[in-house]
Amino acid sequence: MRVTSAIAAFAPWRTVLREIVWATATGLVSLVAAAVTLGINATTLGQRWQTNIADDQAQHYLVAKAITDVPLLGPNDRMGFPTFQNLFFAPNYDPASAMFMIFESLFTHNGVLILNIYHLLGFFTVAFAGYFFFTALRVRRFIAIVFALVFALAPYHFQRVSFGHGFVANYWAVALVGILLLMVAGPKTNPFQGWIDTAETRGMRAWRRWLPIITLTLLVSLSLSYYFVFAAIILATVIAARVVITLVEREKLRTLLWPFVTVAALVLFVGVQLAILSLDFGDRYAQYFGERSAGESEVHAGKITTLVLPWVGTGFSSLGAITQRYLDGTTVSIYAEPPGTPIVAAGAMILIVIFILVRLMYSRTTVPPTALGRFIMDDRASVLAMAFLWGLLFYTVSGLGAIFSFVVSPEIRAWVRMSIVLIALALGFLAVLIDRVLTPLKFAVPVVAFLAIIAVVDQLGGVRTAIDLQPTDDADLRAFVSDAEQLLDDDCGVVQLPLHAYPAAGPVGIMSDYNQALPYILATDNSLRWSYGAVVGSISGDYWENVTTPAAFEAKIADSGACAIEVDTFAYPDDPTAWRDLVETVADPDDPAIVSTDADNRYLLFTVDPR
Incomplete structure (x- = not known):
């Protein structure tokens, strides 16, 4: 009896271990694919990458080097003579990245090597986290793996490496935001709900309820400020929708407790971090980047046109030429970063628009008999589509991002970076669609394989032409x-x-x-x-x-x-x-x-x- 109980108790952890192995394998495939695509080898890994825009890349090498001298990023007297440099005041890195590079500094004091390894491992961490997002959607494993790779190897990733935006490029937190979105949307979409419900005691249920909330919100709060701000925006919208639904359906208000707790935990962790960064420590007297104006949010916002057009480095060169002609001719938001959307995700975005229009006209309340009808009523698809639409309103030029900048703060000015959130939501939507509608493997496998081929040609085929690391010794x-x-x-x-x-x-x-x-x-x-x-x-x-x-x-x-x-x-x-x-x-x-x-x-x- 004791042996049986022990095996039963170990079973969930064995499942977790198996999922970690699959996630690790997915991350390794992404890492190798990125290294081969970018032409990174043992020699170039130790050389300084100049890329297309060298300014920010040098800044990130500075952060990596400073970490080897001042592990906690305190006053560094090797710079700023006759006083010092204090990177603790400069929010151009995120705590999670700093902690990882501190770990790297235990093995080497070469700042160039530290940042280059960080860049490369970013493909691993994004794919690793992405795998868990897509499995949280409860799609079949082969679908989760393929879509996690599409997400990690998105043009957005390669372009941010090219711009020298190392910490922006490591967007693993976006995948965790997707999981939090499913958690706050309700029990039907919460990937941890079954695990919580099977707990034998009230204390065990409480522990299982709190563990994912604390873990995920803490991790997101330690990521880049853009991503935890995007998280708060998306999650708050879902909760607002749930409040309205609760009032309309006259449900018990206590059903909103855990969604509110989730967002409150994220706000608390972010607030503590910002409070610490706001301290002057006897040296700082002005805000970093205090010169940013609210009007910059429109200069650095995105456009729907470039969001759905292929990126200029796509392996489908004729399609990339269309995008290039548009970029050469437009005069709107020309300084904004490119959104870096994969063709697969762009197609999914169009399907989301169609889905929203159908849902507005669809009046059936019973479960439809067809697979497509059941998908239209699917809670996961509805939540992803709603979050996508709300994020799109912040992403676009003269959208809600501009209002946020004027009313709240102009510091989050590059609203075009919301594109990676939109990409994640669109890929999640498409993954659910395929899993839900193409139930037989004889249909699902060929479709997923076809999408994988498109992704490889589109996302990897022209990287070497569009992005030159320009390594130098x-x-x-x-x-x-x-x-x-x-x-x-x-x-x-x-x-x-x-x-x-x-x-x-x-x-x-x-x-x-x-x-x-x-x-x-x-x-x-x-x-x-x-x-x-x-x-x-x-x-x-x-x-x-x-x-x-x-x-x-x-x-x-x-x-x-x-x-x-x-x-x-x-x-x-x-x-x-x-x-x-x-x-x-x-x-x-x-x-x-x-x-x-x-x-x-x-x-x-x-x-x-x-x-």
């Missing part, structure tokens, strides 16, 4: 920094010209924004202190502010105790005397101690006259 700059470390004493302060604010201050000349972080990122022994990187809006960030005259520069150099000046000549393509006038106050501008060996002799290092 930075040999010249690495040698320059290494020579500086050997020449200068430990803890020497190196003042970097131009005096450039951090973050998001924009390019100077032909020097990209964040480019001055590269000497620190590529440093061999971290023995030097670099002036770039103190956060704007903090006391530390004010030291070099408004130092525009040679006399002021000379005074600051003397006050700081700096021992060297590094000049990026790319910042002065039209007026090289601008840096010479400053350097001349403390060193001989015609006698650099080190000159980089690249063809342009881009970087110069001058030692400060000890007098």
